[in-house]
Amino acid sequence: MSEHKKVYDEIFTLLERHDDWMSKTINLIASENVSSPAVRSAIVSDFRDRYAEGWPGERVYAGCKYIDEVEIICMKLAKKLYKAEFADVRPISGVVANLMMYSAAMAPGERMMALSIAHGGHISHARANLGGTAGQIRGHKVQNWVFDEKEFNIDVDASIGKIRKLQEKGDEVKFLLFGGSVFPFPHPVKEFREIADEYGMTIGYDSAHVSGLIASGRFQDPLREGADMVTLSTHKTLFGPQHGVVLSRSEFADKIKRAAFPGMMSNHHLHNVAGLAVAFAEMMEFGKDYTGQILKNSKALAQALHERGFHVIAEHKGFTESHTILVDITETPLKDGSVVEQTLEDANIIINRNLLPWDKKRGRDYKTPGGIRLGTSETTRLGMKESEMDAIAEFIHRVVMKEEDVKKVAADVAQFKRDYQKVHYAFDNETDAYAHLRFR
C-alpha cells in the first residue's frame, strides 16, 4: 500500500473512532450541540464546492441561482425568528460576526466596554495584551464592565459610573458590548440605552451561547431592549452548522454588508448557509419545546449536583436561567478544574474547565481554574429530561466526589447513552446522531 493511501485510511479510521466515541459519551460542553440528519444532508450538498461573493442578486460569481434562493430563505427565516429588520447570514463564525459588528460600530482603535474573561467574557471581546480579537485585530481599547460576583451579573450603577468617569477624562467610549461565554443570567441591556444615547454610543449584544434560547423567547430580547446589533453563533443552543449571523436595525445594514463583503469574506461557506436555513426551520417548528426542556434540564442538573454536595454558583438565584451552570470544584477531592476535566473525559463525560470570578485572587489561572462549566443543549437534543439529568449528576458524583474507577464509570456511561442516539426536535431523524456516514 502506498504511504499516501495509508495516511488517507488513517484519517478515516480516526474519524470513525471519534464518531463511535461520541456515541458513547455524555457531552455537556455548553458551546456545542448536535445537528440533525437534515442539517448534515444540507452541508454535504454541492454548495460546499461553490462561490457566491457578494449579496444575492448582486453576485460576483455565476452559477448562483439556487444558492441565491437558499440564502434569501435563510435571511428571511433569521429576520422572522429574531424579529430583526436586517440579517446578514454570511459570517462564517461567531468571531467573524463580532468583527463585522465592531467594523460597523467603530473605527479601528476606538474604545469599547465588554465583560472580562474571568467574568464570562469571550476572547473575541478582549484586549490586545490577552491576544483578544477586539484588541489584537482591530486595535480597540477594551474597558471591562464592573461585575457583581454575588449576583453573577454586570453591576449597572458602578458600570455607568465607570463610563461617565472615562468620558469626563476624555477617554471616549464608543461601543457597549453585552453577552458572554458563561451566561447564566440575562444582561442589563435596557438599563444602558439612556447613557448610550446621551453620548452617542452603539450597543452590541453577542448572543453566541443563547442564540437558540432567544429565538424561542426563552432568555431576553436584546433588539427590543435597546441593542443596535446582535451577533449569533449558530451551533450552541441554536442547533445549526458552525456559522455566524449579524442582526441589526436597518440603519446599520449597509455598514454590516460592507464589512462582510468585500471586507471580511470572499467565500462564505454556502453549504453552512443551507444547513443554517434548515436549522432555522427546525427552530420555528420545535424551538419552543426544545428550549423549554433545556431550561428545565439545566435547573435539574444544577439541583441534582447541589444535592450531592457540589457548590453550584448562584444557588440563591436558582442557579441559572440558561443552558449553562457553573460549579466551583475547589472543595471536591480533585480540587482543580483541569483535573476534573481530564478525569471526567476518561469516564466518557465531556465538560469544560472554567475560570471563576474569584480565581485570580486565589492564584489560579485558565490552566488550573477552580470551576467547571456545564451545558444541557446536546443532552436535551438527544431527548434527555430531568430524570436523566439526575443520572448524569450521579455519574459526575461517582467520578469527582467518590473517585471511583473511571473505566467502570465510562462503561456505565456508554451503556446509559445507548438509549439516546436519535436527534429529537427535528422533522427527520432516521440516521443516528453520531452515525459515521460513508460516501466513498
Ligand SMILES: *Cc1c(COP(=O)(O)O)cnc(C)c1O
Ligand atoms: C463561542 C463564542 C463566540 C465564538 O463563536 P465561534 O462561532 O466559535 O467563532 C463568540 N462570542 C461568544 C460569547 C462565544 O461564547
